[in-house]
Amino acid sequence: MSNPYAKLPGWAEYGLIPLINLVVAFMVAGLVVLLVGENPLDAAYHMINGAFGRGEYIGFTLYYATTFIFTGLSVAVAFHAGLFNIGSEGQAYIGGIGVALACLWLDQTMPWYIVFPIAMFGSILFGALWAFLPGWLQAKRGSHIVITTIMFNFIASSLMVYLLTRVLKPLGSMAPQTRTFAEGGQLPKLDWLLAIFGLDIGNAPFNISFLLALIAAFGVWVLIWRTKLGYEMRTMGHSPSAARYAGISETRIIIVVMMISGGLAGMMALNPIMGEQFRMQLDFVQGAGFVGIAVALMGRSHPAGIIPAAILFGMLYQGGAEIAFEMPAISRDMIVIIQGLVILFAGALENMFRPAIGRGFASFGQRFPVAAQKGA
Template identity: 70%
Template structure:
């Protein structure tokens, strides 16, 4: 009998195998570090120290993690409906426009907690809007969502550069960015939360959007596992033909799933635009949309897994920055390599270890 159809207990499927894949990814990363003549263990030590050693380091780590939770949820929601949304990057970028428009128009008049709900809606709306056309093309015209979302990443990037250079730029300034938001358009830092644990946040931009991200995790969990819509999305993801046969409307479900996915991606901009830089800048997403793919894969598209994976990638991003400072031979781009290896082992090679695990399990249980 082939090993593919043997069921494995959940703790192996969701615990042991992802962990082993992760370890493989890190072993290969260590190999790269060793190949350029540095000590991998020493590098790992710098990385962890740099990410978790001080209060501000933890603040930066959680700041990055916040962005990755949003984009990870975005990829996961689409994934549950059987859609591969590579466009979270572009949706987050355009979502930033929504957040910035709200912040720019309200920051003179109201405090941040009044701006915030509007900004959440604005960012989500713009992100969802950017996912709408690829969603419609997939649902109605059958064009592949992967290709159209890639195309829309580039179209979005061109659009945003145009807007920032020609429309939003502050007259007389060289940098293509909006004016700095006043306090009413910024999301405050969570220094009180860090103080609870006796840590000082320092300059780290860890902010309220972290709490919004956690709320979204709960809402996504509710949506996917506790609502009719979520059930329909999961059915569609497992078998589109079965879903259609069961009377689940294909077009509507695909479009709604992508709109939610785009909206979640758009909310990532709350963290980067309103929480950290207090202005809309070119390229502010900086690959967070793509990290979302890795985060969602590693977290097995479950909110709890996504939070854990996002924190892991937050550690990599913040620790990687410190590492390149301590070991100038290793550039910050090492994290891109690690990220690629994690996606490769945890995503593309997710079934590689399965046959071996099945044999081990069968021997161990004596079947």
């Protein structure tokens, strides 16, 4: 999207500003920890140790990060076209239906490497179709994408409840979930990957969907910066009037971008459904679509920034559980507060320090104009 602030060097835009936001978020979180009478340094140690202290912890961290990579990419693609897709949560829900149907159909007769691409296609198709409707409503009827995607999240949640209680639930079962998939519906773990570094992931559900997430990140980079469609998307995001003057169809871009965004969100369902739960359960998304907004903002809507931002939030989820276990005074609700602070400073307040940093660079350029010109 267009940027009303002065242009900064790439290392400051994609590195310095997110780092400052993150440091401030953790400083404020440290004050919250102090208020309950605990040592912030001890909390920081338990968080880092709980996320990276053992191979199993790293496996859980990367498992959560996989989910956030998909949803972060989903939000980022829409950002580049000037669209604020808040519907990744619902699109992931509906994408999960595509995954579950493929597994329920083929898991007992086909191996996982046959079921996996079919489930992946189903997740992309269902997620894209669910995002098509809000995109069409904005492109054709002028409905605001933020409002429609929020409403579609609620519809998706209600639809999921209906399907898991009335349609997909096995006979005689009381739990709102599908039956457990056979081996054909279960993704293999990536234990061999961490074993290269001498790490044992234990019971962590770190699976091959992580590799798919990395491939998706590379694909998004190619799409945005190496294709005609990507150029049209960025043009639309920076200046819709210029895009229209250049003959770019705003209707086409909105609908296509929303479908790509929805497809990426739908792929998120592969990780928990086929990689951990081996069934589709109610609330399997667990807010990952909203976390994807913060991941995309912190990563500056670039795949190279989204991946480490997703790992950071994976650390918050896994390390936060360790803090709650080791420091009873810090409840699970307080961990949510800490995560919320990171989302606040990485998302809503992402530009809070930008004016001061911009003035600092301008002042530096006035003091050392020759050096600044050479650096440019």
